[in-house]
Amino acid sequence: MTYIGTLSGQSGSSSGVSSSGAGFSGGISGLASGLNTDSMVQGLMEAAQVPLVQLLQQRQITQWKQESYQRVNNTLNDLSNSLSSLQLQSTFLQNTSTSTNSSLVTVTPASGAQTASYSVQVYQLATGATVSSAGSLTNPPASAQTYDNTAIAQLSTMSGTTDANPSTISSSFTVNGESFAFNPQTDTVNSVLAKINGDSKAGVTGFYDSNTGKVVLQTTGTGSTAKIQVSGDTSIFTGAFGLVTSSSMTSEAVTGSPGADNTPQLNVQGSMDIGGVQYTLTSTETLGALQQAIHANATTTGVDATIVNGNQLQLTGTGLFSGISVSDPTMHQDMGTVLGFTLDSAGQSSSVTAQNAYYSVNGYETSSQSNQAKLNGNTFNLMGTTAGTPVNVSVSTNVNAIVQTITDFVQQYNETLQYMQGQYNQVRNYDYQPLTSAQASQMTDQQVSEWNQKAQSGMLENDSLIGGIMTNIENVMDNQIVSGQPTSTVNGQTVTLNSMASIGITPISPITGLSSGSVAPGVTTSGFNSYGLLQINTAQLTAAIQADPTSVMNLFTNSGTGTPTNPSSDTGIGKLLYNAVSSSISQLQTQAGIGDKYDPTAPGSSTTSSNSSTDFSSLLSYTLIDPNADLTTLFSPDGSDISYLGQQISQFDQNALSMNSQLAMLQSRYQQEFSDMESSISQLQTMQTAISSMSSSLG
Template sequence: MLRVGGLASGMETDLIIKDLMAAKRIPLDKMIQKKQLLEWKRDDYRTMNNKIRELKDAAFDMKLESGYLSKKVTSSQENKVTVSATSLASEGQHSIKIDQLAQGASLTSGDLAGAAGGGKTLGSLNLSSDTQLVVTGEKGSKSINIKTSDSVTQMVALINNETASTGVRATYDEKLDRIFFNSTKSGTLSQVNLELANGNNINSIFGFTGSSEVTVGGMSSLTGDSYVNSGITGTQVLTVNYGSKQYNFNVTATTKVADLVSQMNSGMINDGVGVKLNSSGQLEFSNSNAGTPITFSDVSGDIVMKLGLDNTWIKSSAINAKGLNAKVEFNGIKAEYNSNSFEIAGFNFTAKETTNTAVNIGVSQDVDAVFERIKTFIGKYNTLIDDVNKELVEKKQRDFKPLTPEQREAMKEEDIKKWEEKAKMGMLSNDTLLSGALSTMRSSLSAFVGGIPDGQLKSLAEIGISSSNIVGKTISGSYSDKGKIYIDEKKLKQALTDNPEEVMAIFTKNGATEATDGIATRLHDQTTTILKQITDRAGTITSVDKSFSLGKESLDITEQMKRLTARLADMETRYYKQFTAMEKHISKMNSQSSWLSQQFSQ
């Protein structure tokens, strides 16, 4: 609203009204200052709450027995097997021998046809028609549509798009001009199985090298004691073709599956082909030359059918590789794992190489680790003690009150900052809530832990932790430290070496009462209580004002300020109306005086 005053009277109306209102606004300024003090006090409480929460979290960790059972582990051959120990590992000497490392399944193509480069097409690699590449891994199987016009890079991308479903990942190396197919996991359950539909010869396209395994049985579940075919007469011949080689095996009505497996292994193993009956009742062939197909036949076809050796199972369109388990001997006991990282009896092992002899594993109590843990905890306690004491003894600067809006406008930013640094001091000076909490914590640390049998350690002082330690000629701690505690490192380490479980009990014991609780248990419970008390008073950053006492008080002041502000606005409006009426009256009198003067002058 535009107001122009003093035109008739010549009085500085705005200045007069401003001075009048300044006196009336003194109660409002006091409310603004009081609200600001409440907000500063709230913020200081919340800052202290965060520091107390840090000690509470540390006390919770100190309550856990696992933290006192740290073990130090050594391996006589770190370059071949590394080891760490959990709290469950038994102290003493152990041994482990790595007989075989776990491996993932893998297939590697030969040198692909044509010039190296991921842009060459599958058609240039002798893929005769658009078809499907069936990719199977430990996670499952996926049929992937591939075209003769697809590039090698595109095919690799299509395979990797399904890795989450198959467990098979492909990589093309342009320098080597080869495709590497690998399982995402290791162990005997991992596999890489590739099969092309439409009769395409997978080896003529990719030229696979290395060994593979293909499961071929499965039309019926086989057992070693079952007969190959009890219904045949005389002797029939099962023929196995492996590349240019042919193997013939005699089968009669009394030939058992186990006998046939033994015959085939005796005849073919030296040429790189092995066979076994797997747990699923299928015949499983290992092939030292992944590029060489294996086919089966007999005169009648009856034996091939009974064994599930359909040529559609093993042919040039399919190839398979399987992974290996890690084979180890721990303390003389043999075991297998599908990874080179495995856990045995509280030990975490990582096998790097096979070992000819057993690796010696030494386990002992890790005194240094537990000592550092206790030292860190005491350090956090002392830090909190310092912070609380600083707040309690900080003097209020009563000459520096919160600035009113008008005062802030009249000051420079730098001066405002310096002023408020003084004004914020002593918000928690002599605070009874904090001083009471400090006293409670100090008492709990100095008291004995009840319920511990006679003759055992039962206080911090007995393990070298107290408010006044004397080590040689050095004295640590005094009354002026106001509750800080100190560590006699030699005494604490000796206690951890001689009586680790008793030291643990001093911190972790969970009794029926506070007197029988361990130190960490007490502090955790006490800090939990203190946090709730401070939260009830000052809330948290996410709290609404009406949920804590200082917030409620602030809301009350805000309401009072609104009412007073409205009254002041009405008062200011009334002053302006009164001065306006006066100006109008003076103007009218001036007009009459001017008229009278004109009349007398005629």
């Protein structure tokens, strides 16, 4: 529960007078008695309000303690988030790579890839299929308008699409199975290309090159299976775009002895890739058998084969502009040098066929549809042919990244424990109680803030819950030995990496401070407040990771055979500490609830040094104590806060409201008694006046 209008680091009076509270109303008093009865009532009420003021001050102190617990809880949540990654094996399986020629070949390691070196040769890069217009696109001769991106002709008015009845021109086509509709009367070249580009499933993009006046279509993928297959209204491609028929290839005459089918034997050894399908060639393979195999795959490859002149193999693209991809992955060269293929001119288009990438890794030769080839889980990025000079690439443990991850965790741990140490050791100033509005009215804003800073200090002084939490997490970090770890050789010494100390992470000595060669990330204190904080010998940590990264990983991540509440001796330190921190968070939430997201470890927010007279950014929220205020409007119940301190505050609220009601009745009683006294005195005075008047008349 909190006060409405709570002040956070700001000061000023929040006092007020309410007709429903125990406030004092002004007026003319003591007319009969000559006494200032209002002042007398106020004095009596101020004495009667002392218990209520003390109750409200105790309520405020309880709120401060609750918020102090919540701030500790926030720091533990941050530590828990840091520990989440420290339990994962992937955190310790980070790799890095090197290349002797990164402009030709690099490698992206797989997660957990083993340290290895590779000798890579690239014989051929993967490419996509590309086709372009035979010449510049033009409008009808009668038009002097130049075709470019600013003056785009309609399809029906372009050369090659003019028709006596333009409405008979088809209005749809497919590219690689994807259908597209267009209107020849309104669509332009660019609008049609935009439709193709907008459908990623087609796997084709196109653009108009204003420099040459040509349309270019190209596949988005690479490899010998990348194709541009068009059906439907092909006139838009052959006419408007100037893209024409496919190419063909014819081999030289094969002079081998006739085989069983009366076609000559090939007399070559190896394999041939046509349109993504590989054919194994032997010296006894006949030209007819090869032709039949290619013909059987024509639907898949887009390439058909026929025998001409009885001893030559002719390859022909079966699509509108199907490219013919022929290569030899074994001999790393164009198959034309094997069977003597030459490209026939079969149209006016400029065509580059798609092809696979061919490469070898440590002597193992293989191919890939793309230039990002995967092998052994690693991705080899092929960017250029190696021209017979291998590129050496290596995969190794990214020691620096792992060291940095552990260092970041130690910093978070130190900041958390350092904050808790400061709260635990901070001395309580019992002479400074929460201010009343009457007291604050006699102070400056600076004085109010300084007073509250002293009044709030030491809320968790020697707190048993905080002390127990620190002891638990310190025991895990300082004393835990993980069983089952193998021996490792680090810097020539046989060691067992089974504790934080074994990898160079040890507690700081409160007496002598840092050890030689060590650093303490996140530590800004010394002496007694540094108890339990950690230091890192970075050289020792680095050497341990370099020598045996698996043992370092298991030291943190090993699941063990136990349970979170009853862990076994082989449970990793990261998991043990995570469980300890999670348990501590639960205890704090039971004690004080969740609270806000204030970060007490952020720069300028630390409350460990409350002697500052100028920095009040870390002040806990407060409300000036005013027993005359309407408490029903000051209390803001939080029904979701079922914590121990939250329930205490609720009880304070109920008691304060009850006391306030009793004080209001007491004030009414005092006022009524003085009013009755005044009335009696007034009556006596009236009688005295009457008697005096009668005496005077008799005399």
